[in-house]
Structure formats: C-alpha cells, structure tokens
Amino acid sequence: MTDQNIKDFSNPADLRRKTGNRYRQKYHATVPTGWANDPNGWIVYNGTAHLFYQHNPYKPSWDTMHWGHMISKDMIHWEDCPIALVPTEEYEIHTGCFSGTSIIKDGKHVLMYTGVSKEYQEQCLAFSEDGIHFDKYKGNPVIGHDQLPKQYPPQDFRDPKVFVKDGYYWCLCGSRTEKYGNILLFRSEDMLEWTYIGSLFDPEDESCDHCYRLGGVCECPDYQVIDGQEVLAFSAQNADKEGNLYENSHSVIYMIGTLDFETGIFHYTYKDEVDGGFDFYAPQMTKDDQGRVLMISWKEMWHNYIPTAEDGWAGSFTVPSELSVRDGRLCRRPVRELDAVCRNAVSFDLTVNDGECISAEGIEGNVIRLQAEIELGDSEETGIHLLCGHGHHTEIKYNTLKKQLIMDRTNSGIPINGRDSNTSVRTTDLECRDGILKLDILVDVCAIEAYVNDGIAVMTANAYADPVEDIGIRFFAKGGSVHLKGMKTDVCA
Ligand code: FRU
Numbered sequence: 278m279t280d281q282n283i284k285d286f287s288n289p290a291d292l293r294r295k296t297g298n299r300y301r302q303k304y305h306a307t308v309p310t311g312w313a314n315d316p317n318g319w320i321v322y323n324g325t326a327h328l329f330y331q332h333n334p335y336k337p338s339w340d341t342m343h344w345g346h347m348i349s350k351d352m353i354h355w356e357d358c359p360i361a362l363v364p365t366e367e368y369e370i371h372t373g374c375f376s377g378t379s380i381i382k383d384g385k386h387v388l389m390y391t392g393v394s395k396e397y398q399e400q401c402l403a404f405s406e407d408g409i410h411f412d413k414y415k416g417n418p419v420i421g422h423d424q425l426p427k428q429y430p431p432q433d434f435r436d437p438k439v440f441v442k443d444g445y446y447w448c449l450c451g452s453r454t455e456k457y458g459n460i461l462l463f464r465s466e467d468m469l470e471w472t473y474i475g476s477l478f479d480p481e482d483e484s485c486d487h488c489y490r491l492g493g494v495c496e497c498p499d500y501q502v503i504d505g506q507e508v509l510a511f512s513a514q515n516a517d518k519e520g521n522l523y524e525n526s527h528s529v530i531y532m533i534g535t536l537d538f539e540t541g542i543f544h545y546t547y548k549d550e551v552d553g554g555f556d557f558y559a560p561q562m563t564k565d566d567q568g569r570v571l572m573i574s575w576k577e578m579w580h581n582y583i584p585t586a587e588d589g590w591a592g593s594f595t596v597p598s599e600l601s602v603r604d605g606r607l608c609r610r611p612v613r614e615l616d617a618v619c620r621n622a623v624s625f626d627l628t629v630n631d632g633e634c635i636s637a638e639g640i641e642g643n644v645i646r647l648q649a650e651i652e653l654g655d656s657e658e659t660g661i662h663l664l665c666g667h668g669h670h671t672e673i674k675y676n677t678l679k680k681q682l683i684m685d686r687t688n689s690g691i692p693i694n695g696r697d698s699n700t701s702v703r704t705t706d707l708e709c710r711d712g713i714l715k716l717d718i719l720v721d722v723c724a725i726e727a728y729v730n731d732g733i734a735v736m737t738a739n740a741y742a743d744p745v746e747d748i749g750i751r752f753f754a755k756g757g758s759v760h761l762k763g764m765k766t767d768v769c770a
Contacts, residue, residue: 283310286334289345289357297588299745302721303644304618304770305576306347306355306594312337313592315436315497315559316573317344318361318379318388321566326352327408328573328594329361329388331376337583337591342373344390346409351614352571352597353770361388361403361411368392368399368418376436376497376559380446382468386411389419389448389468391435397422398434400450402468420448420463420471428454429461436497438561439468442538449477449498451511456480458491460498460511462541475541477509486534486544491516493527497559503570504602506533509543510551512559521681521704522550525578526696527558531607547605553705554684554727554736555693556581562600570600571612576724576737581695584723584741595726595737596719608732611646611719619646619766627752627761629659634753640765643722643748649763651714653677657756663720664689664740666747671740673727674753675707675714682707682729684736690743705734721768 283292293309301307311334318329325348332345344362347355364373369392377390377400386408392401399418403411422431429452438449448463448471457480463471477498478489493514500509510531516523523530529552534545551560552574560574576593577583583591598609623639640647643664651659653675660674660683672685686693687701694700707729717728722745727736742748752761 283335286360289359293357296590297585299588300585300723300741302593302724304353304615304768305596305721305724308332308345308590308592309357310590311335312339313345313575314339314577315376315575316561316594317376317390319561319563319571319573320379320381321563321571322381324566325350325408326597327379328355329379330592330594332360334360337586337589342375344374344388351617352612353614353618358409361409362390366392366413366417368394368397368401371395374401378438378561380439380441387468389437389439391437392418397431399431400437400448416469419469420450424471424473425452425461426473429459433494434461435494438499440500447538449500451494451496451498453494456492458493458495458514460495460543462538474538477536477541477543479542486546487542489545489548497561499560499562500536501562501564501570501600503600503607506602506605507535508533508600508602508607509536509545510560510562521553521706524697524699524703525555527579529557529560529574533602533605533607549606551607552735552737553682554703555686555700555738557595557737571597572600572609573597574737576739578695581693581697581700584691593724593739598732598735603731603733606733609735610728610732611717611726615646615768618769620769621767622764624764625761628758629752629754629761630758631656631754631756634662634751636749636751640750641748642750642765642767643720643742643745644768645720646766646768647716647718647720647750647763649716649761651675651716652760653709653712653714654759655757656754656759659714659754659759660752661716661718662749662751662753663718663725664742664747665749665751666742667744669742669747670751671725671738671742673716673718673736675709677709680706680708682734682736684727684738686738686740689740690747691741693739693741703736703738705736707734716763719768
C-alpha cells in the first residue's frame with residue numbers, strides 16, 4: 278500500500294508543499310498529505326490547541342490509521358507536527374489506531390484511542406511529556422474485549438471519550454449489538470483499570486426516555502456540560518432520515534438530557550442534528566482554559582468523491598466553533614479568534630426586488646466572511662449565490678413559506694457523487710423571528726460554513742467551483758422584495 282515515492286513522514290509541512298494546492302483552504306485545517314478523517318484528541322492547554330486526526334499518510338484514501346497532529350495558537354493558523362501514533366503493536370496492527378481523545382493527567386498529555394487488531398477493537402493509552410512525542414502504555418489495552426458484555430461484538434467497540442468527574446475518570450465508547458447502536462460507560466480511578474457501568478440507551482424498551490434506536494454504531498461519542506445542560510453528541514452511522522433531518526448517509530446527533538453515572542443511562546429530553554449541511558462528521562468537543570466549549574469536525578462525508586484526492590490530499594476540518602445552549606437548543610458560532618483576522622470590511626445595504634439576482638460593489642471573494650441581516654418582507658424566497666462565475670454557483674436560500682433553509686450545490690462546479698442518492702441539496706427547518714434571517718457565512722476556497730440565526734442552525738459543505746477563480750457573490754429574491762444589510766470581510770490568515 279505504501280506510496281513508493283514517500284518513505285519519510287517526519288516533515289509533514291514539506292510534504293504539504295509537494296501536493297497540488299488548487300483547493301487548499303486558507304483558514305481551515307487540512308491534512309498535509311494523504312488522507313484524514315475524524316479529529317482526535319482535541320484539546321487546548323497552555324494556550325495551544327492540539328488537533329490530532331485519523332490519518333493515512335501514504336495515500337489520499339482510507340487505510341490503516343495513524344494519528345496525524347497539528348497545533349495552533351489561535352485555531353486559525355495550523356502548524357504540522359510529526360505523526361503522533363503509528364500502528365506498530367499487535368493490538369493495533371490490523372487497521373491501526375482509531376479515534377479517541379486527549380486528557381492531561383499528572384502533567385502528562387495522555388491519548389486514549391482504539392487499537393484495532395484482527396479480531397478486536399480495544400481501548401489503549403499513550404503518554405507524552407512534551408505533547409508532541411507519545412509512548413504507548415506497556416499495559417495496553419486498558420479496556421480489553423473481555424470487559425464487554427457479551428451482546429456487544431468486540432469488532433465494534435471504539436472511539437473512547439475520556440473525562441473527569443467527581444474524582445473519577447469516565448470513558449464513553451461507541452458500540453452496537455446485533456441490531457442497535459449504543460454507547461457504553463466505564464469508570465476508573467487511575468485510567469489504567471476500568472469498570473463497566475452500563476449502556477446509555479435501552480433500545481429494546483420502547484416505553485422509556487432512553488430507547489434510542491440506530492441501525493449502526495454510535496461512533497465518536499462525546500459529552501459536555503454547556504450552560505448548565507448536559508449535552509451528548511455522537512456520530513450516528515446509517516442514521517435514518519426523519520423529515521429534513523439526517524439527510525447524509527451518516528449524521529451527527531446531539532441530545533440534551535441527564536447522564537446517570539450510577540447506571541450509565543442517558544435520559545434525554547431533546548434530540549436534533551448538529552449540522553444540516555453535507556460535510557460534517559465525527560466532531561469532538563473540548564473545554565478550553567477560558568471555560569469555552571469548542572467543537573471541531575471532519576468537514577467531509579464518507580463515501581463521497583473528494584476532488585482534492587487528485588492533488589494528493591483528502592481531508593479537511595471545520596473552523597472550531599464555540600457552543601452554547603439557548604432555549605434548549607445547541608448553538609454554534611465561529612470561534613472568536615477568527616474575528617482578529619477578518620479585515621478590509623466592505624458594508625452593503627441593499628433592496629433586492631422580486632426576480633432580481635444582483636451583485637454589490639466590492640462584495641466578492643472566496644476567502645471571506647459574509648455577515649448579513651435580511652428583512653424577509655413579503656418575499657417567498659431569498660438567498661445568496663456564492664463562488665459564482667463560469668455558470669457555477671452555490672446557493673444558500675430561505676423559503677419563507679415553507680420555513681426552510683436550503684443549501685444547494687447542484688451547480689457548484691465539480692459534481693460530488695457518492696453513496697447518497699441526493700448529494701446536491703440539503704434542507705433545514707428554521708423559524709425566523711420578526712421576519713429577520715441572520716447569516717454569518719465563512720467561505721474558504723471550497724469550504725462553506727453557514728451559521729444562521731446566531732448559530733441555531735449551521736450548514737457545512739464543500740463546493741468545488743471549477744475553476745477555483747469563481748468568486749462572485751449575488752443576492753436574489755423571489756415573490757417579493759427583501760432588504761439586506763451587512764458586511765464582507767477578507768479573512769487574512
Ligand atoms: C468515524 C470512524 C470511527 C473510527 C474511525 C476510523 O468516522 O468510523 O468510528 O474510529 O472513523 O478511521
């Protein structure tokens with residue numbers, strides 16, 4: 278499998294320069310070379326953010342997993358570090374070191390990850406003094422296949438999320454029975470010896486508030502207390518579509534509820550999608566030294582064509598977002614460090630009439646942030662075309678009658694074919710209070726993140742304008758006129 282041309286991965290920054298950079302994003306983290314999926318070990322300490330990720334350095338497609346590593350002082354500029362975990366041991370030699378988390382213990386940076394051998398997925402540790410070089414624990418695995426209750430097959434037992442509460446270490450792992458996905462809770466006093474506590478859901482019991490049923494693994498579970506609310510997030514493999522929710526082949530779900538640490542049961546009162554776009558999976562949350570809960574996600578989707586693979590790399594991440602819970606809903610906003618690199622503001626104040634599709638002086642670009650407030654007036658539909666030119670555009674629009682936010686990449690440029698029958702249109706149900714739609718849109722070469730109505734809805738996607746020079750922006754309205762006010766800034770990263 279090894280690309281014969283590359284044998285030395287000790288200098289990822291140099292390898293990055295050797296790839297084709299047509300769609301290299303300027304302020305989104307991207308893999309230097311080869312392949313990346315899930316963010317791993319996401320943590321901020323001593324003023325540095327550490328982003329590890331599932332990585333195949335040899336080629337731009339999934340294979341035996343390593344942990345790549347980048348660091349950043351502001352979560353906008355990223356510096357490549359040496360590969361943190363290379364699969365070398367018996368317990369991980371089959372398909373490598375799968376996803377997991379970081380924690381600081383006794384002044385050491387510890388990674389907890391899944392080692393995948395031929396028969397088992399088991400939970401392992403690696404320790405570091407400097408946050409760059411990691412040594413695997415001699416006693417790995419620390420949660421072995423023999424600790425699993427027998428209804429959970431040891432081939433699907435992965436993605437440990439480790440955290441501290443009430444003087445104990447707790448670990449959530451993704452799993453499934455023959456029929457249903459689940460999340461398992463373990464407890465430890467020292468991270469070395471673990472005890473099984475229970476499963477978060479009880480899919481067989483239809484009458485209770487914890488009977489969530491998923492026909493795949495609950496991958497990459499995560500748990501945080503945000504604004505006093507307990508939030509559970511996980512990546513739902515093969516989640517079924519429900520109305521306009523979960524339209525991708527795999528979706529990220531969050532639940533608000535209460536985790537019972539005695540039984541492991543998660544009683545939930547609300548369940549929703551974290552992101553309504555095309556390219557968002559396996560996010561991780563962490564609490565930084567200022568108490569902010571920050572989320573970063575893989576900005577791709579399984580089974581879809583990734584055009585940058587032709588350039589020697591495939592794998593990108595969202596800009597980290599700050600999380601809050603408002604009115605019982607999870608909200609996200611781009612990390613405020615981004616504000617410092619948004620420059621050259623050009624403001625606009627426009628009326629767009631029924632049937633018009635217009636551009637505005639100085640409002641264009643493909644490495645920008647576009648913030649706007651739209652008075653919907655009597656319009657039926659209004660929106661923005663991004664990355665316009667050569668007959669291409671990517672559309673974000675709001676349908677006032679249906680109360681739907683729609684992202685459409687049918688005419689974006691390079692077609693993104695994949696397993697989903699519909700890889701072009703995504704819809705999010707959204708109420709707009711007082712007839713106002715608020716947009717905060719990040720555009721970065723091929724990345725689009727649309728944060729809407731103060732982050733109550735977010736849609737994330739890649740759209741590959743072809744050629745990359747397609748940078749126009751247009752505003753349109755149908756069935757009535759709208760009034761738009763806002764500004765565009767260049768993101769100078
Ligand atoms: C999620 C996932 C994880 C696993 C990893 C393997 O995208 O399937 O469950 O640890 O990717 O790369």
